[in-house]
Amino acid sequence: MQDLGIDLLFKGSNFLRLLNGLWVALRISLISVVISIGLGLLVGALMTLQNKVLKVIMRIYLEIVRIMPQMVLLFIVFFGSTRVFGWNISAEISSIIVFTFWGTAEMGDLVRGALISIPRHQYESAQALGLSTVQTYVHIIIPQTIRRLIPLSINLITRMIKTTSLVMMIGIVEVLKVGQQIIEANRRTSPNAAFGIFATVFFLYFIVCWPISKLAGFLEKKWS
Amino acid sequence: MDWTAIKEYLPLYREALLLTMKIGWIGILLAFLLGLLCAAILHFHTPILRGIVKIYIELFRNTPLLVQLFFIYFGLPKIGVRITAQTCGILGLGLLGGAYMAETFRSGLExxxxxxTESALSLGMSPLQTFRYVIQPQAVALSVPGxxxxVIFLLKETSVFSAIxxxxxxxxxxDLIGLYYKTTECLFLLVIFYLIMLLPVSLLGSVVERRMRHAGFGD
Structure with missing residues (x-):
């Protein structure tokens, strides 16, 4: 193990630095996910409306998000906006913008799916029982929608966390970049550190994402 | 917008597109085969292998491709496994995709x-016949949207390859932005080329999905 860089983790504050880097990535994804879920609820509700113009706009928005890699969007916001509009957006803000843009579309689609998956007869039965529209939504539709949505939005969190590893490419010092720095700094004394350090980063991501996706799977099974 | 610059960059982008497509599609093919294999192992309750497959799926579904590539490309050579960047890209995409495909196929089968199954068996079909004529056709239809x-997700993920x-x-x-500082033109071309690569697949996906929606049986 001496040669593979595991020992480097315990030298100085290396491991703490890695954890700090992980937190930088997590913070970006958590902020984006919170905004995305809020906006996604709104967008999803908008998507179920029968407005032609709105439908076309939403369709284009979804298609852009579906097709463009997040990395391309990151480059457009981070480098493109500076060039075209002369804005000076920090790397962290631009990644939050991009991930929110992406997450809102994903969440909106989930909300739309959950809303239209409620069978028509539920609305009709509620009406037949004499419930008002507001009552129908509050007591019948929304509780069921939320049950379907919670596991899916938890899954969105893990996807968001995995995608934030990209922010390294626009110069944010997150866990992978810190790993690289540690490897570079110890190039002479432990030339094989890349193995141990990148394996550690790999497992750090796994430790963060795995329990969250397990929770999502558990809730999905429990409520289905 | 500087159109002469765009004309000048076009061949470079075309070359890059070909490379991206090549790695992407070979990787997806690998992912497809790996996914089939893993789903079969899970479906038929193969001992030991089942455990390995489960660990593999959890590991690769819960880590980003970028981290996987860094580990394969920079980490593995330190213990003597040396591979080229292209092989690494194909392998990384194949392993990541395999885990996702396996999940899709498994849930299709499930x-x-x-x-x-019970009806088919009680009609006197052998387990093999049941799988071939009853389960598999339905499972395929159910797996298609996923x-x-x-496929779209994996093609998008190829953008990570620049890191290795x-x-x-x-x-x-x-590279071009760094060399000539023509940011707008380079980003414009980037978007256009990703559209060329992904729009047909995305449209095909919508069509196939719509057709397969009627494939449900018995409900």
Missing amino acids: SVEKIQ FMAN SLMDLMFTAK
Whole structure:
């Protein structure tokens, strides 16, 4: 193990630095996910409306998000906006913008799916029982929608966390970049550190994402 | 917008597109085969292998491709496994995709109701016949939307390859921006080329999905 860089983790504050880097990535994804879920609820509700113009706009928005890699969007916001509009957006803000843009579309689609998956007869039965529209939504539709949505939005969190590893490419010092720095700094004394350090980063991501996706799977099974 | 510059960059982007497509599609093929194999192992309750497959799926579904590539490309050579950037890209995409495909196929197989297997067996079909004529056709239809979504996801993920200095679209754009500082033109071309690569697949996905929606049986 001496040669593979595991020992480097315990030298100085290396491991703490890695954890700090992980937190930088997590913070970006958590902020984006919170905004995305809020906006996604709104967008999803908008998507179920029968407005032609709105439908076309939403369709284009979804298609852009579906097709463009997040990395391309990151480059457009981070480098493109500076060039075209002369804005000076920090790397962290631009990644939050991009991930929110992406997450809102994903969440909106989930909300739309959950809303239209409620069978028509539920609305009709509620009406037949004499419930008002507001009552129908509050007591019948929304509780069921939320049950379907919670596991899916938890899954969105893990996807968001995995995608934030990209922010390294626009110069944010997150866990992978810190790993690289540690490897570079110890190039002479432990030339094989890349193995141990990148394996550690790999497992750090796994430790963060795995329990969250397990929770999502558990809730999905429990409520289905 | 500087059109002469765009004309000048066009061949470079075309080359990058070809490379990206090549790695992407070979990787997806690998992912497809790996996914089939893993789903079969899970479906038929193969001992030992089942455990390995489960660990593999959890590991690769819960880590980003970028981290996987860094580990394969920079980490593995330190213990003597040396591979080229292209092989690494294909391998990384194949392993990541395999885990996703396996999940899709498995859930496709699982969502064929148990009563169908039981009915087929009680009609006197052998387990092999049951699988071939009853389960498999339905499972394929049920897996198609997930499969198409995975293909698009994997093609998008190829943008990460620039990190291991493969000359893909992203790398070319970044390189040209650094060299000539024509950011707008380079980003414009980048978007256009990703559209060329992904729009047909996405449209095909929508069509296939719509057709397969009627494939449900018994519900």
